[in-house]
Amino acid sequence: MRLLRAATLPILLILALTGCQSGGGNAGASPGATGKDKIVVGFVQGPTSLDITSDATASIATMLRDNLYEGLLRTDASGVLIPQLATGWDTTPDGKTYTFHLRSTNWQDGTPFTAQDVKFSWDRARDPQNKPANPHLDYWAPVSSVDVVDDHTVKVSLKQYSDNFLFRMAQGSAAIIPKSTHVVSTNPVATNLATQPVGTGPFKFSTYLPNTSLTLVRNAAWWGPKPRLQQITFRFITDANAMNNALKAGDIDAIAQLGGPEQLPSFKSDNNFRILEGAPAGKLMVAYNNSKGALKDVRVRKAISMAIDKKAWIDGVFAGYAVPIGSHAVPNVTEPYYVDENQVNKYDPTEAKKQLAAAGYASGLTLHLAEVSDFPYAVRGGDILNSELKAVGVTLQIDTMTFNDWLHTVFLPPQDYDLTIINHVEPRDIGNYANPKYYWHYDNPQVAQMVLQADAEQDQAKRKSMYATVQKQLADDAANGYIMSPKQIDVIRANLRGYPEKRLSTSLYLAKAYFS
Amino acid sequence: MQVLSRLAVLLLSLMVASMAVFAVVNVLPGDPAAVILGTSASPQQIADLHRQLGLDRPAWLRYLEWLGGLIRGDFGVSLISKQPILPELQGRALVSVPLALFAMFLALAVSIPLGIVAGVRYRSLSGSLISALSLGGIAIPAFWAGLLLVTIFAVQLHVLPAGSFVPWEESPVGALRSLLLPSIALGLVQGAVLTRYIRSAVIEVQREDYIRTARSKGLTRGQALRRHGLKNAAIPVVTILGLQLTSLLVGAVVIENVFYLPGLGRMLLDAVRNRDLIEIQDLILLLTATVLVINFATDLSYRLLDPRIRASR
C-alpha cells in the first residue's frame, strides 16, 4: 500500500509514463551537444526537488537513482537484484533478518560512506513524523529495526518475511543519503539535498535550472569503472512534439520515454535513430469507485469492462505500443506473478447491454468520469470511453480537472467519483487491493488477506499461485476496467552505446553510455 | 506637469488593479486554500495550508504584505515548486519580452509599408488585395497561424524547430531560431490588424485639406503625404499601437503554448492549471501593469505627436 501525504502533493508516480503536461515549462538544448563525452537526455518532466527521498515524481528516480544517488542494491534490466553500495548480503532462513556488507567508498563531498548513513537513511525514511516524508513510507512497513553492526555492516530486522522488501530497497526512494550533510533546513518541505544533492554514484551534481535542465558531471572518485561520459544534461520538454523535434534537430541525444508514440513512424524510417522498445510497464485502467451507486453492482462494472475495446485504446491512445491486461499485473520482470486474464470480460457490447439490463439499467445510466486534463492519455481515453459507453446505453458526464484536483477529490478523501482513467506505474502495487479505503473502495476480505499472505510467503510457487488467485478474482469482480500496459519507449541517437536497452522505468543508468 | 498627473493616474490605476487581482484571488470565492486543494479537501488539509499561506491573518494585512513584497522585489514563493517566483519570472521574461518585441517589430515592418501602399492605392487592385488580405489576417487566430507555420516549416520542411527553446546562454542563434516562427505567427496577425488601421489612417489623411494645401504649394502627392500626411496619420495609429501591444502581449501568452516556449505565458498557464495562486496573482498583476504602462506610454507619445493635445492641459 502506498501512502500519499499532503505535504508531497504535486507529485506521484503516475506522472511518469505518459506525457504529463503539468508543472513547469521546458527548454530545448544546445545544438551539437552530441559531443563525444556529453549527453543531453530529454525528459517530459523535471523534479520538484532534488532530494530523491522526498519527491515521488517518477522522473527524479529515473534521472538520479544509480547515476547520482545509489542504494544498497539495484535492479538490472532483467529484474535481477544486484549489489550496489552493498557488496553482498546474508539472509537468515526465516527471511526475517538481512545483513548487508557495505562497500568502502566516499560520498561525493569526500566524507566516507558508512553503515551510519544507511541506518540514518532508512530510519528517516520509515519515520512517518519526518518532514518531508518519504513518498513510499509503506516500503518499510515490514521493518522492525535497522542496526549498525560495524562501519561496514548493517543488519535489518523484519517483523515477518516480505517478498517485496529487497525489490523495494532497489527503488529510488530507498536510496542512501549522507547523514553528515543531511541537515534539515528551516523550510519544512525541502532539505539541503533538494538543491545540493550529494550521493555516491558515478555522476555528481553540477547545475539545476528548474523547468529547464539538470546537469550532472562525472565523479572521478567513483568506486566503479570510470564512466565514459563527462557530463549528463537532463532537459525538460513537456510537449511530445517539441521533444521529438528537439531530437530530430540534434538538440538532444535521447528521449527517455517517448510522449507521443504516434510519432514513432517518423523515427523508424530514419537511420540516425534507434527505437528502444522496452517492457510494458504500468497499468492503464478505467478505475471504478466500487462503493458508489450503480458501480456497487458487479454486473454494471462488468458491463463497463465489456464495453471497452482494448484494441481501440491501444491503437487510439498509444499507437499500438501497449499490451492488453486483464487484471492488476503487467507482464514484465518486476511482476513475475503475472497471469493473463484478458479472457475475462472480453469486449462484447451486446453482453454489456444484457448485464446492464440485468442490473436494472436497461433504460440507461449516467456516470461521471473524472478526467485529468493534464494527461493526454486520459483525455484521449475519455473520448473513447464516452463513445463506447454511449454504444451500450451509458451516458458519460466528463468532469475535467487538473491532476492536483484529481488527487484531492478522487485519490484522497472524499474520493467522490464514479470513473477515472489513470495509469498506475508503480511496480508490485497489487497490495492496494488489501486496503478498502484505497480510492477504488474495493472491499474483498479474502483478496485482502491473500495479498498480505502472499508477500509473507517464502515459497515461490505458493506465492505465485496466491497472486494468480488474486488476479483472477479482481478480473472476475471487475474491480477496475483493466485495459493495457503501455510500453517503455526510448528513442536514442544511433551512435549512442551503452544506453539501457530494455530498461525499466525505475532508473536510467548512464555510467556505461558513450558515443561511438 | 501633465505628465506628472498622468503618472499619478498610472500609479493609482496600478494600485486599484492590484486590489482587484488580490480581491478576485483572495476574497471573492472565499478560501484560497480550498481553491488550491480542490472543492472538497479535508478540513485538516485546509487548515494546514491556511497556516502555510498565512490565511489566518486579515486580508488587508496580507494585501499590504504582498504589495510591499512586490515593491521590494519579493514576489513570494510558488506554492507548487516552493521556489521563489522572481528568479523564475526573470528567466521567463527573457523569452517573452524578446518574443513580443520581435513580433511587434515584424508587425510594424509588414504593416507600415503595406498599410501605406494600400492607403495610397486604395482604389487600385494592389490596394484592394492588401486590404482583403489584412481583413483575412484579422480573422486568423494567431495560434492557428502558428500551427500552420509549424506544419510547413517544421513538419514538412524541417528547417525550423516546432517548439522548445534553446536558452540564450547556450546559444543566442539557437534562441533566435526558437523565437522565429512564434514571432512570425504573432507578428503577421498583428501586422494584418495594423495594416488595416494604417491604411485607413492614410486614406483619411489624404483627404485632408492640408494635403491639398501642400499640393497647392507644388508638392507631389507622394511628397505631400510624406511631409505632411504621415505624421498626422501616425496619431491615430499610435493609439491603436498601444491597444495592439496589449493584444500582442496576450497573444504571446497563447503562442508560447503553441511553441512550448518557457515564457511568462506558459508559466501563467501552468500556474492556472496547478492553481498556484501566488504565482497567478503575481503574473496577472505583472501583465496588467504592463498593459497600464503601455497605455501610459501611448498617452505620452500621443501628446508628443499632436501639439494640439500637448497644449491643452
Add this chain to the structure above:
Amino acid sequence: MSSEVIGLTEPGLEPAWRRRSGLNPSLLAGGILVGAVILAALVSYVWTPFDPTHVVVSDRFQPPGQGGHLLGSDALGRDVASQIMAGARNTLLVGIVTVAIALLIGVPLGGVAALYRGWAEELVMRFSDLVLAFPALLLAFLFAAVFHASTLTAMGAIGIAFVPVFARVVRGAGLQVMEQDYVTAARTFGSSALGIFFRHLLPNVASVMIVQATIAFAIAILAEAALSYLGLGTPPPTPSWGRMLSDSQNYLAQSSTLALWPGLSIALSVLGFNLLGDGLRDLLDPKLVQRIPPQ
C-alpha cells in the same frame, strides 16, 4: 485608457454616392458566412454525417473524402465534418452568451451613467477603466484559476471584459440623447428615468449596439477558441473548434489537414462577423462604434 471611437475596420471610405447605390458587399459576404455557421449549427441538431463523438479507432486519419468522411477523420476516427458542424453550436453559444452578458451589464451601466451623471457616471467610468486594464484572456485565466475552468468561466470572463465597451457606447450616445429637446421636454413633464431609458435612450443606441455586438461576437469567437485550445474553455466531449485544433497539434505529421478545418472554421466565422459588422455599420451608420482589441 483613452478608448478611441473608431471602427474595427475603417469607416465607410467610399463616397456617399457610391455607398448608397447598389449592394453592400460586406453585408452580403458577412451575411453568407454567418448564415452558413448558423445553418451548420442548426442542422447539426437534427443531422450530422456521423455522430460527432463516435470513435472508430480503426478508421482513424482518413484523408478528406475517404470512407464517407468529407473532411477526413481524426486520431480516434471521428468524422471531422460532423465535429465542425457540432462545433458551430458551441461557437454560436459562446458568442451569444458572451454578448448577452456584456449587453445585460454594460447597457444598464451606461444608461445609469448617462441618465444620472455625477458620481454614478464617475463610478461607471472608473469601473470600465479598471476592467479595460484586464484583457479578456487574462480575465479568463484568472477565473479559470479561481473557479473551475469551463465554458462558463470562459464566457463570463470574455463577457465581462466587453462590458466597458458597451457601457461607454451607451453612455456616449445617451449623453447626446439627453441633450435633445424632446428628452428635456419629457423630463420636465415628469417622465421617469426608466421611462426615458426605454423610450428614448434604448431606441437611439439600438443600431450602435447591433454593430458593436456583431464585432464583439467575432472577438468572442477568437477568445473562446484560444481558451479551448489552451484547455481552459469548452471541456470534452462537446465538440469545439479550439479543442480540435489543440488535438490536431499532436498529429501534424500524420495528417496535416486535421489542423486546417477547425482553423478555417474559426477564421471564416470571425471574418463573417467582422464583415457583417462592417456592413451593418454602413447600413445603419452609427457613429460611435468602439474598438475592441482582438484576442
Add this chain to the structure above:
Amino acid sequence: MGVSAATEAVVRVSDLSVRVGTVEAVHSVGFELAAGRRTGLIGESGSGKTLTALAVMGLLPDGLSARGRAVYREQDLLALSEGELCRLRGDRLGMIFQEPLSALNPVQKIGEQVAEPLRLHRGLGARESLARARELLERVQIPGAVEKLAQYPHQLSGGQRQRAMIAMAISCSPELLIADEPTTALDVTVQAEVLRLLDRLVDEEGATLLLITHDLPVVAGLCDRVLVMYGGHLIEEGAVGEVFDSPRHPYTLALLESIPSLDQELPGGRFQAIPGAVPGLGQFPSGCPFRNRCPRATEICATMPVLEGEGHRAACWHPVS
C-alpha cells in the same frame, strides 16, 4: 469666343468639364482671366465653382476627373504631367483655401509651412526660408511674427491663420492667385481686414486674382469682372458694374435680389429668396439647370442656351431686359 479683356489672358479656360464618378458636375465651362485683373466667381454651394478652380489647379480629389483645356502661358494645365504641374503650383499659381484651420497642417509649425514653397521653388535653405517666412508673416500683418513662426496652427486665431495661408500662397509671387471663399470661415470683422489685406497684396504683387465666393458685395467691392455659375454651367459673365447693375440671367437677378442690403440700389429694392432649393449633384434638370426654379422658364429652356453677348454674356432664352 468673345475676347472681352484688352490685356493678355493669364489663363484661358475652354470647354472644361468635371466629372464626379459618372456624373458630370461642371459642364463645358469657358472663360479667361486677364492679366492683372480680379475676377469674381460666384454661385451658391454646389454650383461647381470650387470644382472649376480645383480643376484648373489640378487638385481635384480622387475619383473626380476633368476634361477640356486650361491654358497658362501656352501650356494646357490639364494636360501637364504631375511633375510639370508641381513646378507651377505654389510658384506661378497660388491658391488660398476656405477653411484655414483644416487647410493648415496641424502638426507642423507655421514657419515651416510658410517657408515650404520657398524651399521648393526658390531653393532656399532652412535659415533663409524661415527669415523670408518671417518677412511674409509681417507683410500679412500677423503680430509677433517671430513667435508665430514656431507656433502651431491651433495656437493662432482664425484671422491669423488665414493671413498665414495668404502669406504661404503669395510667398513666390504667383502670377495667378485663386482664393476659394477666403473669408467665409472668419468673423465678420476679421473678414473685412483680410479682404483689405488681399486687395493690397494683389495690387502690390500685380497678380491676377480669381476670387471664388458666394458673397456678392465682396465681388462688388474687390473685382473687375464676375462669372456666375449655376448647376455646373457658366450662366453669365461680364464686368462687375454691368452684371450687377443689369443682370441678364434670371438666376443672377434672383441672387442679387436675395441680398438684404447692398451699397448700390437693387432692382426693386427688396429682399427676396429664390424659390426652391439647389438640387443635389446630378439632379439638375436637363437643359437650363435653373429652369425648375425660374419664373420665366418655358419649354425651350429644356435645351441649354449658349452664352451670348459681347463683354457681358449670359446663357438664357429669356434674359432679363
